[in-house]
Amino acid sequence: xxRTNHQLxxxxxxxxQPRPTDWGHVEEQVGEPGDGELLVQVLYLSIDPAMRGxxxxxxxxxxxxxxxxxxxxxxxxxxxxxxxxxxxxxDHVSGTFGVQEYCVSDGRGxxxxxxxxxxxxxxLGTLGMTGxxxxxxxxxxxxxxxxxxxxxxxxxxxVGSVVGQIAKILGCxxxxxxxxxxxxxxxxxxxGFDAAIDYQAEDVRxxxxxxxxxxxxxxxxxxxxxxxxxxxxxxxxxxxxxxxGAVSQYNNTEPVKGPSNYMSLLxxxxxxxxxxxxxxxxxxxxxxxxxxEWLADGRLKSMEDVVSGGVAAFPETLMRLFRGENLGKxxxxxxxx
Amino acid sequence: xxRTNHQLxxxxxxxxQPRPTDWGHVEEQVGEPGDGELLVQVLYLSIDPAMRGxxxxxxxxxxxxxxxxxxxxxxxxxxxxxxxxxxxxxDHVSGTFGVQEYCVSDGRGxxxxxxxxxxxxxxLGTLGMTGxxxxxxxxxxxxxxxxxxxxxxxxxxxVGSVVGQIAKILGCxxxxxxxxxxxxxxxxxxxGFDAAIDYQAEDVRxxxxxxxxxxxxxxxxxxxxxxxxxxxxxxxxxxxxxxxGAVSQYNNTEPVKGPSNYMSLLxxxxxxxxxxxxxxxxxxxxxxxxxxEWLADGRLKSMEDVVSGGVAAFPETLMRLFRGENLGKxxxxxxxx
Numbered sequence: 001x002x003r004t005n006h007q008l009x010x011x012x013x014x015x016x017q018p019r020p021t022d023w024g025h026v027e028e029q030v031g032e033p034g035d036g037e038l039l040v041q042v043l044y045l046s047i048d049p050a051m052r053g054x055x056x057x058x059x060x061x062x063x064x065x066x067x068x069x070x071x072x073x074x075x076x077x078x079x080x081x082x083x084x085x086x087x088x089x090x091d092h093v094s095g096t097f098g099v100q101e102y103c104v105s106d107g108r109g110x111x112x113x114x115x116x117x118x119x120x121x122x123x124l125g126t127l128g129m130t131g132x133x134x135x136x137x138x139x140x141x142x143x144x145x146x147x148x149x150x151x152x153x154x155x156x157x158x159v160g161s162v163v164g165q166i167a168k169i170l171g172c173x174x175x176x177x178x179x180x181x182x183x184x185x186x187x188x189x190x191x192g193f194d195a196a197i198d199y200q201a202e203d204v205r206x207x208x209x210x211x212x213x214x215x216x217x218x219x220x221x222x223x224x225x226x227x228x229x230x231x232x233x234x235x236x237x238x239x240x241x242x243x244x245g246a247v248s249q250y251n252n253t254e255p256v257k258g259p260s261n262y263m264s265l266l267x268x269x270x271x272x273x274x275x276x277x278x279x280x281x282x283x284x285x286x287x288x289x290x291x292x293e294w295l296a297d298g299r300l301k302s303m304e305d306v307v308s309g310g311v312a313a314f315p316e317t318l319m320r321l322f323r324g325e326n327l328g329k330x331x332x333x334x335x336x337x
Numbered sequence: 338x339x340r341t342n343h344q345l346x347x348x349x350x351x352x353x354q355p356r357p358t359d360w361g362h363v364e365e366q367v368g369e370p371g372d373g374e375l376l377v378q379v380l381y382l383s384i385d386p387a388m389r390g391x392x393x394x395x396x397x398x399x400x401x402x403x404x405x406x407x408x409x410x411x412x413x414x415x416x417x418x419x420x421x422x423x424x425x426x427x428d429h430v431s432g433t434f435g436v437q438e439y440c441v442s443d444g445r446g447x448x449x450x451x452x453x454x455x456x457x458x459x460x461l462g463t464l465g466m467t468g469x470x471x472x473x474x475x476x477x478x479x480x481x482x483x484x485x486x487x488x489x490x491x492x493x494x495x496v497g498s499v500v501g502q503i504a505k506i507l508g509c510x511x512x513x514x515x516x517x518x519x520x521x522x523x524x525x526x527x528x529g530f531d532a533a534i535d536y537q538a539e540d541v542r543x544x545x546x547x548x549x550x551x552x553x554x555x556x557x558x559x560x561x562x563x564x565x566x567x568x569x570x571x572x573x574x575x576x577x578x579x580x581x582g583a584v585s586q587y588n589n590t591e592p593v594k595g596p597s598n599y600m601s602l603l604x605x606x607x608x609x610x611x612x613x614x615x616x617x618x619x620x621x622x623x624x625x626x627x628x629x630e631w632l633a634d635g636r637l638k639s640m641e642d643v644v645s646g647g648v649a650a651f652p653e654t655l656m657r658l659f660r661g662e663n664l665g666k667x668x669x670x671x672x673x674x
Contacts, residue, residue, distance in 0.1 A: 061604045229595070243603045258566070258595030266580045266611030267398045274603030 003030040006311045007100035010065050014055055016253040017322065022055070023071075023315050030102045032081065038110070039081040040093060040103045043337055044306070046074035046124040047317050047330040048158075049222075052250040061276045071099040071314070074129055075334075076113060076120045087112070094123050099314050101334055118295065119304075120337060125158050125329030126295060126302035127288050133244060133277040134162035134220075135287040140280075141242040141273050142218040146171030149212045151231055154222030155196065156183035158329035159244060162291075163220045164193045165300050172218075175211045177204060177227055179324050186327055190301060204230040215239070215268075223248045225257055232261035239270040251322055303328025310334055340367040343648045344437035347402045351392055353590040354659065359392070360408075360652050367439045369418060375447070376418040377430060377440045380674055381643070383411035383461040384654050384667040385495075386559075389587040398613045408436040408651070411466055412671075413450060413457045424449070431460050436651050438671055455632065455639075457674060462495050462666030463632060463639035464625050470581060470614040471499035471557075472624040477617075478579045478610050479555040483508030486549045488568055491559030492533065493520035495666035496581060499628075500557045501530045502637050509555075512548045514541060514564055516661050523664055527638060541567040552576070552605075560585045562594055569598035576607040588659060640665025647671050 004027050011024035033039045054065045054072050065072050075097035079087050084107045087093065095110035097103035113123040125131060137159075144150050150167040154160040155176025164187070167174045176187040176196045184196035197207040204227055208216065215236030221228050224246025231241075249256045265272060280287070294300035305326040307317050310333070317332045341364050348361035370376045391402045391409050402409050412434035416424050421444045424430065432447035434440035450460040462468060474496075481487050487504040491497040492513025501524070504511045513524040513533045521533035534544040541564055545553065552573030558565050561583025568578075586593045602609060617624070631637035642663040644654050647670070654669045 059604070061606075224600070243600070245603070246600055249600070256597045256600060258597035258599055260593045260595035262595055262599070262609070263561070263580070263583055263586070263593060263611075265609060266582070266613065267396070269398075269611050269613055269616060271608050271610040272599070272602060273608040274600075274606050276603065276606055279606060 003102060004028070005030045005100055005102040007070050007098070008311050008314050009070050010055060010067055012067065013057055017251045018052070018055065018315065018318060020315055024068075025312065031104055033083050033104050035083050037082075037104055037106055038079050038084040038087045038093075040077040040095070040097055040105055040110075041080045042075045042077040042097050042101055042103060042334045044076050044121050044124055045099060045314070045332040045334055046128065046130075047314075047321050047326075047332055048074070048130075049245055049247040049250060049321060051318060052322070061278070072096060073099045074124060075103075076123050077103070078337075092120065094128060099311055101311060115337070117292065118302075121304040121306050121329065121331040122295075122302050124331055125304050126162055126291055126300065129277055130158040130329055131162050131291045132280065132284050132287045133275070134159045134166060135291060136277065136280045136283070137242045137244050137275045138163050138166055138218070138220060141275050142220055142240050144170055144172045144218045147173070148217035149173045149175065149214060149236070150218045150220065151175045151177065151208070151212065151216045152193075152220045152222075153177040153227050153231075154245070154247065155187045155191070155193065156327050157222060160220070160222055161187070161191045161303060161328060162300070165191055166294075167218070168192055169294065169299055173212075175208070177223075183327060190303065199227055205233055208234040218242070220244060221246070224259075225249055228259050229261050232259055232264040235264050235268040235270045237268050237270075239268055241270065241272040243272060243274045247322070304331050305329065306331045306333055308333045340439060341365070342367045342437055342439040344407050344435070345648050345651050346407050347392060347404055349404065350394055354588045355389070355392065355652065355655060357652055361405075362649065368441055370420050370441050372420050374441055374443055375416050375421040375424045375430075377414040377432070377434055377442055377447075378417045379412045379414040379434050379438055379440060379671045381413050381458050381461055382436060382651070382669040382671055383465065383467075384658050384663075384669055385411070385467070386582055386584040386587060386658060388655060389659070398615070409433060410436045411461060412440075413460050414440070415674075429457065431465060436648055438648060452674070454629065456641075458641040458643055458666065458668040459632075459639050461668055462641050463499055463628055463637065466614055467495040467666055468499050468628045469617065469621050469624040470612070471496045471503060472628060473614065473617045473620070474579045474581050474612045475500050475503050475555070475557060478612050479557060479577050481507055481509045481555045484510070485554035486510045486512065486551065486573070487555045487557065488512045488514065488545070488549065488553045489530075489557045489559075490514040490564050490568075491582070491584065492524045492528075492530065493664050494559060497557070497559055498524070498528045498640060498665060499637070502528055503631075504555070505529055506631065506636055510549075512545070514560075520664060523640075527640065536564055542570055545571040555579070557581060558583070561596075562586055565596050566598050569596055569601040572601050572605040572607045574605050574607075576605055578607065578609040580609055580611045584659070641668050642666065643668045643670055645670045
């Protein structure tokens with residue numbers, strides 16, 4: 001059976017915001033899996049702020065996507081052919097399958113997922129990398145104690161919404177920072193944070209003085225820029241800042257704005273530590289088991305923002321993320337389940 | 338016996354560099370110590386970059402010096418009268434006696450020192466707060482392992498020169514950053530660092546590529562600004578940055594320059610942590626005992642830059658520090674021993 005694979009390949013390294021011309025649409029015939037390989041039909045793609053970094057040349061925590069290469073993306077799909085002992089036709093799997101409709105894989109980094117336990121998009125969000133990032137970033141780097149104040153930026157986003165909910169489960173006071181009234185309402189009403197600060201409408205520094213009068217013990221930073229600088233002015237003694245991302249800076253054409261209030265780290269004996277989820281690869285199941293339990297309990301809500309349109313819609317969907325239009329995990333649907 | 342006490346009091350909060358008009362010279366009669374007090378004749382004052390911060394209003398790790406108050410300073414002196422059970426006339430002591438010739442103290446924070454074991458100025462440097470800062474900052478926050486690469490800024494200064502020497506004792510490769518050929522020569526020839534980078538003459542980033550080809554495991558930062566930003570580009574995986582000071586920024590009238598390369602913390606899973614020596618108050622003797630042993634062994638060299646001129650010379654001596662003119666610990670002599 002001959003199938004056509006629609007792919008999106010990186011055509012040029014963007015300067016600032018990615019443009020349509022940075023992408024090349026390619027059609028290929030889908031090959032048969034070789035010995036030890038499986039063929040996956042991609043159903044959903046994970047749309048992540050980190051993707052912008054992968055498009056840049058230069059050393060980072062992961063190698064860049066090369067010009068001409070299929071754009072890297074986490075995905076869930078269905079096995080439609082297999083010569084791999086661990087995977088059978090009909091299995092649902094997650095893995096880094098890329099922005100394409102079909103992927104031949106050698107099985108490395110591929111995990112079976114169960115659509116009976118959770119809808120497939122959840123395996124890209126709360127039960128996927130974003131949930132695992134939230135879990136280890138908060139618990140391992142942030143280390144909040146019950147009663148402490150935890151502040152999360154990008155609070156209505158995939159990682160932030162899970163971070164805040166875990167902190168609530170731990171007994172913390174949790175304040176989310178998000179852009180716009182709709183997101184802030186969702187942060188409080190749906191995700192159960194104690195308060196939300198709308199950085200588009202409020203002075204973040206002043207609002208923190210009100211909502212975190214004893215200072216911020218843990219700040220989970222997804223955005224960088226002015227918000228990081230504002231939170232630095234409100235640290236409690238011994239505060240921990242988790243640097244998970246800096247989405248406000250990813251499309252900059254000017255140099256990144258460094259946190260000019262960083263000397264607050266000294267004044268408050270605080271730390272700022274970078275976190276990359278891949279370092280926890282051998283502990284992923286610890287996180288997903290716990291997250292699945294909380295989901296089943298109803299203590300944790302997973303929200304996915306599923307966009308349709310297939311591979312062709314990827315460039316515009318990625319821009320939605322940088323415009324901050326998503327609520328919860330942004331997922332691009334590639335094919336019917 | 339009537340004695341006159343010449344004092345330097347803060348007259349105005351400086352904007353940018355301190356000016357002569359920010360200081361008030363005051364003469365007072367020296368009082369007799371009350372019950373439980375001692376009277377100290379000040380012999381040497383410690384001149385520290387942190388003094389600039391103490392002159393500013395606002396919350397910091399220590400309360401500001403108030404307008405009209407004697408300027409805070411660490412000092413060593415001799416007890417000339419005592420109604421305190423722990424101190425006798427003739428004892429040599431260190432404490433926060435301030436920029437003045439005599440100080441009545443209740444004994445809190447006052448430590449006896451022995452001029453037979455080390456010259457008195459050493460108790461303001463290697464066996465004083467600066468040595469203790471170097472010791473705990475490096476060992477407790479930096480946590481270098483033998484064979485790792487340690488970079489120190491302000492390497493010819495009081496703290497930096499001790500940090501680098503301790504790192505050498507631990508078996509690290511040590512690179513100092515300092516300003517000017519004379520300091521760089523001293524860093525290598527007198528303090529025994531493996532290499533020195535002259536930030537006034539060299540491109541720090543390029544020089545680090547040469548001297549730290551496998552990246553920087555520990556960076557002990559005394560200066561902030563562009564040098565911090567340069568080191569951030571050369572971090573090894575899991576690097577620890579100790580934020581001890583930011584002397585390049587203390588006299589700024591413009592906002593502090595934040596480290597625009599801070600996202601290197603994420604890429605390299607690195608941390609940046611502030612350190613204030615006062616937090617180690619109950620462990621000072623652990624540090625000074627070890628430092629004294631290394632000094633006695635000859636494994637550690639203490640260098641003091643002792644300036645004479647008494648209390649009146651304080652404003653100009655402090656500026657020498659910010660102009661980077663000192664080599665080793667800058668000490669102002671107030672009276673003959």
